[in-house]
Amino acid sequence: MFAVLTPIRKGAARLVAALSLIWLAACEPIxxxxxxxxxxxxxxxxxxxxxxxxxxxxxxxxxxxxxxxxxxxxxxxxxxxxxxxxxxxxxxxxxxxxxxxxxxxxxxxxxxxxxxxxxxxxxxxxxxxxxxxxxxxxxxxxxxxxxxxxxxxxxxxPTFDNTAGRLASYAKRQGKGRVLVVYSENVAGQLGKVAIEQAIARQGATLAGSVGYQFSQQGVVSAIPRIKATAAAGQANAVFLTANTAGALPLFAQMLPEAGINPTTTQFIGLSRWDIPPQTLQLPGVQGGWFAMPDPGKTQAFSNRYKAAYGEVPHPxxxxxxxxxxxxxxxxxxxxxxxxxxxxxxxxxxxxxxxxxxxxxxxxTNQRGLAVAQIRDQQVVVIDPAPQGFGGAGF
Missing domain, CATH: 3.40.50.2300 (Response regulator)
Incomplete structure (x- = not known):
């Protein structure tokens, strides 16, 4: 069983933190x-x-x-x-x-x-x-x-709102429009929940329910029966998770299928990147899962140019x-x-x-052109390319 935020995953946690929101108190913008x-x-x-x-x-x-x-x-x-x-x-x-x-x-x-x-x-x-x-x-x-x-x-x-909107739009077009939201009961999780629920409403999809969990291993374990019951009651055909790879995702990826929520019929969707660190791709429960990412071709081209110029891989x-x-x-x-x-x-x-x-x-805020990716056979496969202009697919 995978533990949540165990010491062995601290390196991954630091990397994911670089890509995650830093929620700090702010004054009113002027x-x-x-x-x-x-x-x-x-x-x-x-x-x-x-x-x-x-x-x-x-x-x-x-x-x-x-x-x-x-x-x-x-x-x-x-x-x-x-x-x-x-x-x-x-x-x-x-x-x-x-x-x-x-x-x-x-x-x-x-x-x-x-x-x-x-x-x-x-x-x-x-x-x-x-x-x-x-x-x-x-x-x-x-x-x-x-x-x-x-x-x-x-x-x-990149913001939660942008990512949630991209994925909710794609899910609706693919017939996965009855969405159950699973979120951590901390600040980032609550804000992620709001972003997903607003995206579902904007896209004309159906909110099949929302289930929160305490951000701990026991909190995840305790939430599983509630998630299963809410998914059945709401006839959910998709589960949208705020969890990331350095937190609860590995545990959910194992326990949701064990509880009978089959990822081959109920689409698992992630608000965070599921390909960082690469070891996450090996988890059986994430196979078939969707997440959003920047245009991989352009991202790789930038990384290659940066490495050639400065001799090292760029910061995320x-x-x-x-x-x-x-x-x-x-x-x-x-x-x-x-x-x-x-x-x-x-x-x-x-x-x-x-x-x-x-x-x-x-x-x-901002809008970014994101690709929708799926994990297949422990590999990342782009299933809907990033738009090349505004007003097209994905916006």
Whole structure:
């Protein structure tokens, strides 16, 4: 039997944490002058555009140094890809704290920054956004915490809402529209539950019930009979789990089939990546399961380029550094002085990023083009490719 969050899985837990939401308290986002997404500074598109990059360098956590360098490397890679656009990238350290992020953001604007890229952590990104809102500068944070989004703060990280929407849409089209939600009774699990339930409603699917569980091994074991009973009562043909590979997923993958919920007839769907770490693919219970992921071809191409340039595999979220510069460069290339206003940043066509298309939304969140993948014979198989433009399948 697989235990939940056992020491042997700590390495996996750290990796999944890099891809997971950091839910921290946040102040209300502040809208720039003009309201909503209309605010932002004027730029001279014929001159180098000053861009501040805020990274978690200087913290006591060694992994933050690796992340900081990876984000900077990816940003510089993106700059090298810009044709005819000049970016004056200025890097500031936040030490991974809100107080230092606030100071760094203010210093960057005083130094002339027209837009801020970063920081990573939700609380730090919120602090940076609040600090410079009155100065008319937008912040493209690497966080994926939607609670800090809005006003002058845009989050670049993939969100639960985006992933849930992609998977709920696909499930409905495949006749798996009676969905049971299984969620952990902690902050991330509760927010994941809300995202899934809202996605089910938007897609016109049917919520067959929701079952919460205490985030512990005994909590999972105790939830199994309730999940089975709720699935039967709601005639569920899909089970959508918020659990990730470093938490309860291995236990659910074993116990749900043992309880009689057959994954060959009841579709298992994951809100998180089920292919990280690769050992997860060997679990019998995840075979046939669906999850969403960035365009694998573009992701691999970015990883290969990064490794060739810097001699190592990029951090899992390094691509966000590339995406921020790619968006800024695409807008500046149009030659307009209002290229970095909120209205410009949220233009509907979106941008081509390191791992696929994405666009920023007026509420400060984002949409990303994701592929739907299935685990077959311990391998990841893309069963619905990532869209190449907005308005097509998957949106």
């Amino acid at each position: 809208a720039l002058g003009g309201g909503g997404t209309s605010g932002g500074p004027k730029i001279d598109p014929s001159a180098p555009v000053p861009v501040a990059l805020l990274v978690p360098r200087g913290s006591s956590n060694g992994s933050d140094e690796f992340l900081a360098k990876a984000l900077e490397n990816a940003a510089r890679m993106a700059i090298s890809d810009l044709n005819g656009v000049r970016i004056d990238l200025r890097v500031y350290s936040t030490a991974g704290t809100a107080a230092q992020a606030q100071s760094a953001a203010l210093q960057a604007v005083n130094d002339g920054a027209k837009v801020i890229l970063g920081p990573v952590f939700g609380e730090a990104a919120n602090a940076a956004g609040v600090a410079v809102a009155r100065k008319g500068v937008n912040v493209l944070a690497f966080s994926n915490n939607p609670t800090i989004a809005g006003g002058n703060v845009f989050v670049l990280g 979220i390094a691509s966000l550094g590339y995406d921020g510069i790619a968006a800024i460069g695409a807008l500046v290339k149009a030659g307009k002085s209002d290229a970095l206003t909120g209205a410009a940043l949220t233009q509907g066509a979106g941008f081509q990023g390191a791992t696929g298309i994405f666009r920023l939304r007026p509420d400060g």
